[in-house]
Amino acid sequence: MDGLKIYRNEDVRRIVAFIPPGHRHIRILIEFSDQRIVLQEATIAAIVRAYIDIATHPSRKAVEMVSRKMDVNERKPSYAEHQLVESNRSEDDILREVAEILGYQQ
Numbered sequence: 001m002d003g004l005k006i007y008r009n010e011d012v013r014r015i016v017a018f019i020p021p022g023h024r025h026i027r028i029l030i031e032f033s034d035q036r037i038v039l040q041e042a043t044i045a046a047i048v049r050a051y052i053d054i055a056t057h058p059s060r061k062a063v064e065m066v067s068r069k070m071d072v073n074e075r076k077p078s079y080a081e082h083q084l085v086e087s088n089r090s091e092d093d094i095l096r097e098v099a100e101i102l103g104y105q106q
Contacts, residue, residue, distance in 0.1 A: 004101060007032055024078075046084035062094040 016029040025041035039047075046065045053063050065084040075083065099105075 040080075042080045042083060060091065062091040062098070064089050064094050 011033045013031040013033060015031075017026055018029065019026055026044065027041065028039045028044050030037050030039070050063050050065055054060055064087040066087045068083055068085050069081055070079075070083050075081075
């Protein structure tokens, strides 16, 4: 994996939510000072789920979403085959890994 980029709020020029012509699902275009990215709805949904899980829980500090290929009988109708779902890793393990990636002292 390439190096880590951390974007501050001032590095984000704009965010555009849209449904492309001929599609049904939302995309998010994020324009940073140095690049543009588009996220598909399933990724957006996973980020929102993770955010809400942390923000609204009285003690939770970390959750990890991992890519999983789901069979048709495992997922809701019209959901993508590849989903980001919660892993079974402990919060402590996740926080340790993130601290290491970001160079934080624990």
